[in-house]
């Protein structure tokens with residue numbers, strides 16, 4: 201058995217006797233303290249033991265304080281915990297036999313050591329009798345499902361009723377979040393001097409330095425004693441050119457082929473070439489049957505084979521299918537067969553080239569790590585060539601030409617497949633890389649409760665934007681200057697409360713992240729390399745673009761879109777709603793909280809990197825507007841009154857999460873699926 205044990209300053213001596221006693225009986229002990237007679241608060245230890253029992257990490261628990269009342273009251277607040285006070289062995293045994301107690305509470309000032317050990321022994325050896333006691337024990341809990349004998353209104357009322365803790369302090373410090381100060385910060389960060397804050401540029405570094413300097417001025421200590429920055433190793437990559445040779449032929453990028461830029465290999469050296477028809481691996485049509493493509497370059501035709509009536513030989517249907525629509529299924533089939541590369545002979549090469557050209561030439565920024573995960577199923581090198589090039593590839597085979605292959609396929613329902621003799625294909629990619637370091641900026645304010653402060657709420661916004669494009673500075677005042685300065689104001693509010701000894705019980709991490717515009721990179725890095733354990737991260741509140749109105753709300757600015765609030769934790773949603781109802785009263789718009797919504801905003805800002813680790817999130821957002829990612833996203837257009845109100849809502853929600861006795865529970869199966 202694994203047994204949790206804890207006490208306040210009345211119990212350390214008795215506790216160590218019990219620990220020794222239980223260990224001698226072969227039990228494993230989780231001792232949460234306290235270990236000295238210095239004064240402490242009993243709930244801090246009672247909650248820890250109860251958590252361990254409630255979560256099933258321990259089989260049962262022992263709690264000790266002077267009278268046993270305080271620890272019992274605290275423990276019994278936990279769902280699934282049944283804590284019993286005993287002062288003689290018979291009571292300890294009965295608590296188990298009749299009440300299925302799982303925490304034994306001992307009054308250190310009223311029992312001798314011998315009596316206490318006898319009680320522990322009685323409790324350890326007794327077992328629940330079930331039977332008529334079973335139904336009674338079940339009635340102890342107070343979940344709504346059981347309250348059937350209450351009238352409906354009461355049950356409904358309870359579902360909505362979240363008690364809000366420390367309301368006066370919450371109101372006092374929320375009021376420090378003000379439009380004027382937001383304006384002051386944003387007038388700096390969204391000025392031309394910051395050059396649009398693109399990740400990897402001096403402008404972004406300057407913004408990071410400004411934020412860190414502000415944290416310092418608030419009296420927030422560096423999170424590790426030295427710095428506010430978390431280094432994020434990044435790499436920018438840009439394709440400069442590429443060439444392909446085949447026998448005597450030399451082909452060049454764009455004119456003769458295009459490629460998927462995400463490929464890992466930069467060289468394919470003199471590889472054999474295999475023609476695999478349409479590249480389909482399906483039950484009615486399998487181009488890979490008895491074909492060895494291991495380590496070779498596979499050449500396939502675009503589309504799927506169809507008869508004269510346009511019926512697909514693969515599906516016997518007229519409509520499109522996974523093989524006829526785009527190359528993804530063919531890439532996966534080729535990779536599964538062991539191919540080293542795939543060449544798709546495109547019947548509409550011009551269109552494919554047009555679609556890929558901008559993507560190939562673009563500079564991309566990514567996290568620097570050993571393995572770059574690819575979300576698209578495979579990173580098999582994939583090329584697209586016009587039929588003219590396809591004809592050269594097929595010239596010395598029985599397929600003869602692209603047109604001939606297609607005609608045979610249509611008429612006869614089959615196609616010649618096989619290795620091309622005596623020819624080899626090579627490929628060289630010229631890719632420029634630059635390594636650099638970006639930084640997440642962290643303002644960590646420790647909680648005032650010795651135990652709960654191990655847990656934290658993370659509040660985020662991204663300080664990077666898209667920089668200078670075609671000579672024009674994109675200041676990103678709304679995206680996400682508005683969120684960044686709100687985080688600064690939240691930092692001030694929490695820092696003031698902490699300095700006055702009125703700070704939250706749990707810790708709060710105010711983090712502005714880098715690399716969001718490059719693909720949520722800073723938050724991805726943090727969630728892969730968390731400075732504070734994700735297991736102790738209660739929630740993430742993420743703020744991205746809250747300073748403008750969108751078309752749907754052009755006549756009333758007092759609204760905010762909330763995304764994610766009910767996706768993992770019912771309590772988070774209830775707290776958010778209750779805090780808004782009591783203090784802020786903004787219209788909460790859940791339009792984008794729908795997995796069916798085509799905008800997929802749930803996946804488009806930094807909270808996603810917390811949600812994918814099952815940490816409850818809320819994304820605060822006021823929608824897109826005509827200046828989104830344009831040079832006109834400037835500070836003059838920001839509605840600071842509205843921004844401050846949303847900031848206050850974030851504050852109140854965080855305040856509740858930070859101060860409640862119990863951490864919010866994850867109790868909902870997320871209907872937004874996690875991306876690969």
Ligand SMILES: [Zn+2]
Nearest residue numbers: 679680744745
């Ligand atoms: Zn943004």
